[in-house]
Amino acid sequence: MINRKVKVTNPSGLHMRPAGVFVKVITGFESEVTLRANGDDFNAKSMLGVLSASIKCGDEVELIVCGADEEACMKAAVEAIESGLGE
């Protein structure tokens, strides 16, 4: 299991379209991904989960990745968030 904190910088946060982009990126991996924000955990492979987290631009989230391909999955997830999730 690895974890890492990352700041969401795209203008609308993890919201609708960007949330969809994020979920799509990590769904390709086998690892379980948890999104920890404001003290709560959300299933990061679930659009409903990510939307429920209501993460805004500037918020810091913690990614907890666990599984065979956790290194690659974490790298892809962090890259996606840092590159602005298509916004």
Next chain:
Amino acid sequence: MKRNGLGVSAGIGIGTTLVIEEIVFDVSKKAVDEESLADEVNRLHTSIDGLKAYLEKKVAKLGHEQGEILQSHLDLLADPALVPEIEKIITQEKTVSEYAVHQVFEQFIQLFLMSGDELLELRATDLKDLRQNLLRVLGGKELIDVSDAKPGTVLVAQELSTSVAASINPESVVGIVTNVGGKTAHMAIIARSLALPAVVNVGVQDITDGMAVILDGTTGEVLFSPSEEECAEFTKRQRDFQDELKRLEVYRGQASVTKDGKEVELLANIGLELDIGPALAADGEGVGLFRTEFLYMDRSSAPSEDEQFALYQKAAQAFAPGPVIIRTLDVGGDKEIAYLGIGKEENPFLGYRAIRYCLEHQELFKIQLRGILRASAYGKVKIMLPMITTVAEFKEGLALVSEAKAELKEQDIPFDEQIEVGMMIETPAAAMMADVFAKYADFFSIGTNDLTQYTLSVDRGNEKVAGLYSTYDPAVLRMIHRVGEAAAGAGIMWGVCGEAAADPLLTKFFIACGVNELSMAGSSILRIRQQVLETNQFTCAERLAKELKLLETCAEAKTFLESL
């Protein structure tokens, strides 16, 4: 039986009712014994598979926009937070699928409804809709499918779900009447995209299948079991409406220029992200009035700078290089936002509203100004301050814009340094002082609704005096003329963004006064463009100069306007 509702999609529909009923299912927590649990989980999966197969077939059959909505239902069914959670509740709490389905959906629906976010609220509607369908399959009930409705069907429902609306075949359905709904509901958006007339806020409890019905999506009138005369009248209205739409198509894409070469920008009024698409489709050359108060309504706290920026940026990019004039928060008067704490007032229209509130809540105001400024890096954004009465107010507003700019600069956030800051002219005070305001404002936009009510001191919601309310009143026409002169004297642009901008009878008058821009509901743009193309500014201005001062009554003014 005539009922008045709110028209949310224009046009006239004449047909026969088909009543669509939501079923209220029993979702109470019933126990399932240990040995039957596996069967219960199986029942859930069989139902989900059945629903998936049904949705996939529909998506394949439907066109792009309608299909996309049902595709989102399929995505939801594949979401790892949904079906696995339902299954978990069944096995852990040893209960029936109906209860588990209801619980899991409800949790997300409540969360999204309370988010205060328009898009998430729409998502909640999707979830309710999907839940109803899943419960129907579980209960062995037919899924509602209106795709093979008989030609001439008018759908009648308490509330029309998205999936039902998405399965509408516009060849057979000619209208929609519901009790619940609004201009921004999915149903209304689908109705407009299919050019189907629709009326909401109509009581339909006593309506049964197979009744004759007429609806007018422009006026909001709905007639159940109409008389022969009514049928004849509305058939004529329907023909006129369709002829008019066809006729106006020739003006699409044309430049809005008078016979003698005066350009007039024809812009759209918008209030929500969802209005952007239709405004573009209506051939709007930009946005002349972005009503930002909608962003503040129906939620528990004010929108953040980022949220505002994201929305304004979308509009700026969508209409670039056309202008997007963003009006800062216009709260108060008839628009109440509880968390702002304005409270009840004896005379809200003469009270604590719009700029008066914002200047006393500078932090809240600057959050909005920064959001707008940031969007100005992505298109031609302008700032417009509402409800200005004194020059001091406008200068104070300008000072706050400068502060917001300085704050962004400090953080190295890009914005348009040359952004124009203008004002609404909607009070007689502003109209009288327009020549002074013109020294400080980059543009004016006349809010004719308020300017008319303040000039004539008439509340048009008050039936006893509503007859006095008319933008044709010579006093109002003189006000507008005066503003035009002041703007021309200072060489600044001016426009009109009230309902009068969409009134073809006033177009020539505005042009005679030298108007640069008219902003209106998208559906009026082509009609007004026709009027612009038929105007000769020079001759209209000449007549106005001679005749405006002679007008004594509203009736005389109307005759004069008709003769232009």
